[in-house]
Amino acid sequence: MDEKPAEPSPEAVVPRRSLARRLVRYGFLAVALAFGAYFVTKQWDAVVAGFAELSWQALLGSLVAVVAALLGAMLTWRTLLADLGSPLRARPAAKVFFVGQLGKYIPGAVWPMLAQMEMGRDLGVPRSRSAAAFFLMMPIQIATGLLVTLVTLGWDRFGWLLLIVPVLLVLLEPKVINALIGYALRKLRREPLERPLTRRGMLTALGWALAGWVAYGVHLYFVAPQGGLLFAVGAFALSWCLGIVTFVIPAGAGVREFAMVAVLAPHLDQGAAIAVALSSRIVIIAGDLICAGLAGIAARRDSV
Template sequence: MVLTRLRRNTWVRLALLVLVCACVGAALYANWAQARDAVSELPLWVLPVAVLAGMLGLAAQMLAWRSLLSGLGSPLPGAAAARVMFVGQLGKYLPGSVWAFVAQVELARDWKVPRSRGAAATLLAIAVTVAVSLAVAAVALPLSSAEAARRWWWALAAAPLLLACLHPRVLGWGVRLAARPFARFREVAEAGPLELRGGAVAASVGWTLVAWVPLGAHVWLLTWAVGGDALRSAGPAVGAYALAWTLGLLVVFAPAGLGVREVVLVVALAPVVDAGAALVVAVLSRLVMTVADVGWAGLAVLVSKAPEHEQERNLSF
């Protein structure tokens, strides 16, 4: 009861929003300070196009998560799903990526999505993202960046096993097993058993694969802009960012994978650009994706309606 009241308290939410905005603002400032000199040397159109590509990739990832949530029995309209996903994802800029997970589950609760389903959908989305992203990296990196493949062979080798674990029966068993300790809680009992439809998993995998086209394209564009060969840069760019994204996601104590992504990108891009240029790409990519995160969060709030209890509370003031 106390947690529920805190969650619905306007002032608590406002304080959390201010904290998140401060962290996002600090991230933008730090990234801009590092990238300012490099930006001045790029063609004017490069960064806007890279941001657009990043936003398209994030949109596909949102649709992957929405497919899983729908497959668990809690479909959301597109605008509501965007608001939950993109506003919640700003929590990853707080120390410890777990806050994005918590925020997403709680925001979904505003649309009457049981926490058990919201948590299951988010965890499943992470599982799909990790498996598919490692598979993309496992295909691209050995052919284009031998050093990256040698250094992180253990992550790439896990890709086939993780892909096999995405079979609906395996995922469904895992979801039910994870939910069993919480079955005694009233909210979990009222939500009913967690049953996952196979079509939802297939749709999520498909959208995640689609996401890597624009996500990889934004790194390829930046690599080309700092001097990389257009054709030779494609494989390292896509594979490097897929691996960097995955490892950054798994290192939960690093806000938005800070530091992890940069190391992977510098190593994986070595065949096509020197270390200094690769570091510029890493910094520019972080700036681009931070702007994409903020842009989607702002757009989602503008185009979606607040949940009913929020509207009622606003009318009461």
């Protein structure tokens, strides 16, 4: 008798397309880190001198501002989730958002969403609402970030952004968003959202997002005050938006730093600008870890 063919191993059933995507993501990350390492090494003496000019007081103030900015992002997400029909108390919401956001450091854009969906489900939040709130965060951040860039860095240099902002504003119209979400859920054969997004909820979310950009600008101003506070707000918003759109690379690694060095060029030499960009990245990572840790501890105490 013919022998029964062996069962394929788990590795063999992994779709080649999925494997190729992972390889592309890791490849992008490796290239970004390699170029970043070369760039820093080439300017090493100037970078060291730039770090020497940063005081612990400035870095501490920058960290406090980052925590405030992250809180603004959490409140943006919480507002969207509540408007869609799943209001959460502050502590559980903070845990779901901040712990889930740690997934952005993993290659691929879906890990924070998956984490938030699973943790949210334990709190009674339908997965479709968690996914909708997650995906709405990106256009809100990009639209408000580009608006902040226009206002703070000048219309003469970045007037071309006016071509993008109206498109984003149309996409942020609740009627358009509700139609797009409904279409996506039908295609996925999922139940429609019980409550549509309202204009009041969207405006409140936009307000929290703008507050977050101001806090991020303060964070950059502490370590790079040469251009003034308004310049710092715009410089960070622009570099962050460029990092967000390169979602293939975890947390925009490398892209945001390159953009920040370029934007800071009128006020800082290259070595000092690199030191500021690297300091910003380190402070933001520390802020993510602090917020996730504190939110987890607070939520655990709240449940006792």
